[in-house]
Amino acid sequence: MLDSIRRQQRRYRAWMRQGEPTLGRYLAQVGVLGWMIVVPALLGVFVGRWIDRSLGTGIFWTGPLMLLGLAAGCWTAWQWMHDR
Template sequence: MTPPDDPLIRQVRLRHARHARWLREGEMSVGRRLAQIGVLGWMIVVPTLAGLFGGRWLDAHFGDGIFWTAPGLMLGLGLGGWTAWNWMNAS
């Protein structure tokens, strides 16, 4: 007898549920796939640009040259990548 929290059983049930949903709904249209790609791109671009502009604003405010721009850019890129990763792995 296998325990109810066995990871293999959870994955098999998840795979079965995904397959049943695919049989019900069918393949996604090209338009929907393109829309998902667009949303994914904006999920990365917007936080990256926000970090960039935030870093530039801090540099202008404190007069530090470009000291805060690189960390702001990296922070925004990291946040955008993390958000996109979570969105892609949600279903």
């Protein structure tokens, strides 16, 4: 609970110092979140395709690794948003 209060005080002080975020800043945050989710998913697809081509397994590894990358990207984005 103390961490939550400290985080709230830190955010309030930053808001007092910087003011209300601009529209450009909000759009930049949305862009960063998109890349944080998409890049790990694409990496999972590329690695999965490479493994599938090497082993001749169709899409056996591509699907699970894409989902794993998507989950990792969503978790990273969630953590990034809660640190802000």
